[in-house]
Amino acid sequence: MQSLEIIAMLNVEAVRKDFPFIRPGRVYLDSSSSSLTPEPVxxxxxxxxxxxxxxxxxxxxxxxxxxxxxxxxxxxxxxxxxxxxxxxxxxxxxxxxxxxxxxxxxxxxxxxxxxxxxxxxxxxxxxxxxxxxxxxxxxxxxxxxxxxxxxxxxxxxxxxxxxxxxxxxxxxxxxxxxxxxxxxxxxxxxxxxxxxxxxxxxxxxxxxxxxxxxxxxxxxxxxxxxxxxxxxxxxxxxxxxxxxxxxxxxxxxxxxxxxxxxxxxxxxxxxxxxxxxxxxxxxxxxxxxxxxxIGMENIEAHEAELTREMLEGMKGNRKLKIYGSIDPKRRNGIISFNVEGMDPHDVAIDLDRAAGIMVRSGHHCALPLMKEVLRIGTGSVRASVYLYNTKSEVRTFVETLSKISESGTGGAG
Ligand SMILES: Cc1ncc(COP(=O)(O)O)c(C=O)c1O
Structure with a gap:
């Protein structure tokens, strides 16, 4: 088990070795729905x-x-x-x-x-x-x-x-x-x-x-x-x-x-x-x-860094509508968004097909918020990060999303 060695900071490469689900071709960005489980558990x-x-x-x-x-x-x-x-x-x-x-x-x-x-x-x-x-x-x-x-x-x-x-x-x-x-x-x-x-x-x-x-x-x-x-x-x-x-x-x-x-x-x-x-x-x-x-403060700091990076990468894309405050200091690692002209489920399917990126799409069990406040009865796409995600995964996500939003598809058919 690697976690005992990680005291002062989160060593994401060591953490990732604990999670058997993580492997090449998979980018898991759905931890707010359910997280991955490490070997020690x-x-x-x-x-x-x-x-x-x-x-x-x-x-x-x-x-x-x-x-x-x-x-x-x-x-x-x-x-x-x-x-x-x-x-x-x-x-x-x-x-x-x-x-x-x-x-x-x-x-x-x-x-x-x-x-x-x-x-x-x-x-x-x-x-x-x-x-x-x-x-x-x-x-x-x-x-x-x-x-x-x-x-x-x-x-x-x-x-x-x-x-x-x-x-x-x-x-x-x-x-x-x-x-x-x-x-x-x-x-x-x-x-x-x-x-x-x-x-x-x-x-x-x-x-x-x-x-x-x-x-x-x-x-x-x-x-x-x-x-x-x-x-x-x-x-x-x-x-x-x-x-x-x-x-x-x-x-x-x-x-x-x-x-x-x-x-x-x-x-x-x-x-x-x-x-x-x-x-x-x-x-x-x-x-x-x-x-x-690993340390809850280390986990929080790691996620904050990834969230900042993700928001930064998404902000420049005019086809995206990000919901909620875009001030990273007020957020945990959850980002809900929509791509102009696309159904959220289609975006989720394209992300998965194009790069194995797993995100949630739909109303996220929060219909009153969706209908009354955000006015998106069809729902949104939601990406969420956790201790095992990396900056490189965030970049893959931002780049793939950019291609999908430009062409209306991730190019995976
Ligand atoms: C804020 C919040 N409350 C409650 C729940 C329900 O959790 P569970 O499905 O584990 O009962 C969730 C699950 O997504 C949640 O995000």
């Missing part, structure tokens, strides 16, 4: 299946005890990644499940004000529409300007007038822009509102500190941070856990059961009914460790 998952394949929290034999210890070690690693306490980390399947847990678990009553934003991924939007229909919450959706930047004074005003919860994304999965969640966390605390942060696009890419943000809940997915699919995490501030109803109850989440009663366990186990995705959770812990060994 794959090895830890395989080790579970080979060496201690047993259930957790149930057996007293050595293999089962080891599986339990490894799961708890993963909890500690994820806690360290976001500066939480291990008992504040709940294992879930993904960010969507995490936010569903909060929306359905909070004791929301008719008229309770919940604030969300027009920038949200569907996973942090339709859960609140559902609660509006189900429990008649007073849902407020904060708007954005033509660039997609949120109306911050509107958020502040709504919180100050009294709100139960603010649920918003840290980084837009379409625009890559960062929202000032620390500032919003402060206003929430001053006004007694809870804050749920969707960290799907921030936790994998930058140093996150839940205490500094001052949030009550933070959701993120393992598969976007070099881990496997099927495992994610939800941070729930410790003193709120007892008031939150689990999404699912059953084996593993109970303290006691009688013929006509049950009592749930305290701590994260309250929310973790049934056998977890053991190998995946261990893999997610290994991914957190992998990223921390």
């Amino acid at each position: 794959l090895a830890r998952m395989l080790e579970y299946y080979r060496d201690y394949r047993a259930n957790v929290g149930r057996g007293i034999y050595a293999a089962s005890r080891r599986a339990t210890d490894e799961i708890e070690a993963a909890r500690k690693k994820l806690a360290r990644l976001i500066n939480a306490n291990p008992e504040e980390i709940i294992f879930v399947r993904n960010t969507s499940e995490a936010m569903n847990l909060v929306a359905s678990g909070l004791n929301l009553r008719p008229g309770d004000k919940v604030i969300t934003t027009i920038q949200e991924h569907h996973s942090n939007y339709i859960i609140w529409l559902r609660e509006k229909a189900r429990r008649r919450i007073d849902l407020r959706v904060i708007g954005a300007d033509a660039l997609g930047d949120l109306n911050l004074s509107e958020i502040h005003g709504e919180i100050e007038k009294g709100a139960k919860l603010v649920s918003m994304t840290h980084v837009s999965n379409v625009l890559g822009v960062r929202n000032p969640v620390e500032e919003i966390g402060k206003v929430c605390r001053e006004n007694g509102a809870l804050l749920l942060v969707d960290g799907a696009q921030s936790v994998p890419h930058m140093r996150i500190d839940v205490k500094r943000i001052g949030c009550d809940f933070l959701a993120f997915s393992g598969h976007k941070m070099c881990g496997p699919t099927g495992a994610g995490a939800l941070y729930i501030r410790k003193d709120l856990q007892g008031d939150l109803e689990p999404l699912c109850i059953g084996g593993g989440s109970i303290e006691d059961v009688g013929v006509d009663y049950y009592a749930l366990r305290a701590g994260p186990y309250r929310f973790e009914a049934g056998t977890p995705a053991i190998a995946e959770v261990i893999g997610m812990g290994a991914a957190a460790e992998y990223l921390m060994d």
